[in-house]
Amino acid sequence: MSQPISFQYPERVRLAQTPTPLEKMERLSGKFGVDIYFKRDDYTGAELSGNKVRKLEFILQHALKLGADTVITCGGAQSNHCRATAFAAKRLGLKSVLLLRTPNPEQPPAAEGNILLDCLVGATIVWITPEQYQQRDQYFAWQAEQLVAAGACPYIIPEGGSNALGAWGYVSTVEELVDDMAQLDEPDSVPTTVISAVGSGGTTAGLVLGNKLFAAGFRVVGVNVCNDRDYFQQVIGNIMNDFQERYLEQSVATVADIEILDGYVGKGYALSRPQELDAIRDLARLEGVVLDPVYTGKAYYAMISELEKNPECFGSRIVFLHTGGLFGLFSIADQMAEVL
Numbered sequence: 625m626s627q628p629i630s631f632q633y634p635e636r637v638r639l640a641q642t643p644t645p646l647e648k649m650e651r652l653s654g655k656f657g658v659d660i661y662f663k664r665d666d667y668t669g670a671e672l673s674g675n676k677v678r679k680l681e682f683i684l685q686h687a688l689k690l691g692a693d694t695v696i697t698c699g700g701a702q703s704n705h706c707r708a709t710a711f712a713a714k715r716l717g718l719k720s721v722l723l724l725r726t727p728n729p730e731q732p733p734a735a736e737g738n739i740l741l742d743c744l745v746g747a748t749i750v751w752i753t754p755e756q757y758q759q760r761d762q763y764f765a766w767q768a769e770q771l772v773a774a775g776a777c778p779y780i781i782p783e784g785g786s787n788a789l790g791a792w793g794y795v796s797t798v799e800e801l802v803d804d805m806a807q808l809d810e811p812d813s814v815p816t817t818v819i820s821a822v823g824s825g826g827t828t829a830g831l832v833l834g835n836k837l838f839a840a841g842f843r844v845v846g847v848n849v850c851n852d853r854d855y856f857q858q859v860i861g862n863i864m865n866d867f868q869e870r871y872l873e874q875s876v877a878t879v880a881d882i883e884i885l886d887g888y889v890g891k892g893y894a895l896s897r898p899q900e901l902d903a904i905r906d907l908a909r910l911e912g913v914v915l916d917p918v919y920t921g922k923a924y925y926a927m928i929s930e931l932e933k934n935p936e937c938f939g940s941r942i943v944f945l946h947t948g949g950l951f952g953l954f955s956i957a958d959q960m961a962e963v964l
């Protein structure tokens with residue numbers, strides 16, 4: 625059994641309601657004959673709900689320390705990260721500029737779901753095309769130049785808050801999970817698989833690193849909701865390497881520790897198949913828990929599909945990390961209505 629490794633957390637500003645509860649899904653567990661728990665990171669806050677706020681605690685502390693007054697970040701039109709950033713920034717007295725991706729910036733999507741909240745909190749939204757989004761570093765730089773010219777002090781946050789600093793948010797979640805596990809009836813004897821959605825990679829990077837740093841012994845499985853396994857092994861591997869170079873005296877994790885369950889992107893990023901929406905509906909009716917269509921719904925669908933093939937594939941104890949995203953559901957109300 626490996627030993628925990630000593631390290632120091634960077635400073636953080638408290639924004640998230642943590643620790644979040646670990647809840648057993650009794651009926652779901654009964655259905656598959658394995659213990660399935662949900663780590664309720666959808667309870668990290670209301671406006672701030674989801675996984676992003678854990679990363680933002682570290683990132684925004686850094687922004688404050690540098691004297692920033694405006695944060696700039698980017699994402700898909702219904703980005704949970706952008707919504708959480710805009711609200712967290714406001715809580716700290718900062719302004720936000722969001723670069724949001726849409727096929728035709730002349731005709732942006734309706735102000736529904738996360739976009740409604742972005743508008744409500746007064747974020748400046750800049751709509752850009754998917755092609756422009758590929759060059760987002762350039763757009764970040766332009767926005768920053770304009771802000772500096774206007775006398776502001778901007779701070780750039782990458783897509784999804786997925787960088788080495790943000791990964792600390794999910795290192796600290798592993799610490800929480802180790803405590804959660806210690807409260808269970810058979811704390812140590814049961815191997816645990818932690819399953820979560822992968823969108824920009826920072827959450828999984830933090831989980832993999834935290835698993836090593838706390839010698840938690842979890843199996844960490846990420847379900848990619850876009851791109852593929854090779855892409856994410858590289859992206860997550862880069863975040864982990866950067867983290868280890870910046871913050872640790874020794875390397876604790878390699879690309880071999882990154883397990884991606886590929887094959888569940890379905891129709892593509894933010895596009896849902898009927899069976900995924902059925903799974904969201906069925907879970908709401910079985911356990912009274914709401915998933916989002918873009919991330920948690922896909923990761924959950926992947927998990928139950930694998931369990932249906934082989935109930936033992938993740939061992940006898942699973943922790944499904946519910947990373948939030950609820951507001952995204954309201955932007956597909958028409959599609960959802962078809963399965964109700």
Ligand SMILES: Cc1ncc(COP(=O)(O)O)c(C=O)c1O
Nearest residue numbers: 704823824825826827919947949
């Ligand atoms: C609700 C939700 N779950 C999961 C993820 C994936 O997290 P990450 O971007 O850290 O891979 C995201 C963001 O992309 C998200 O908004």
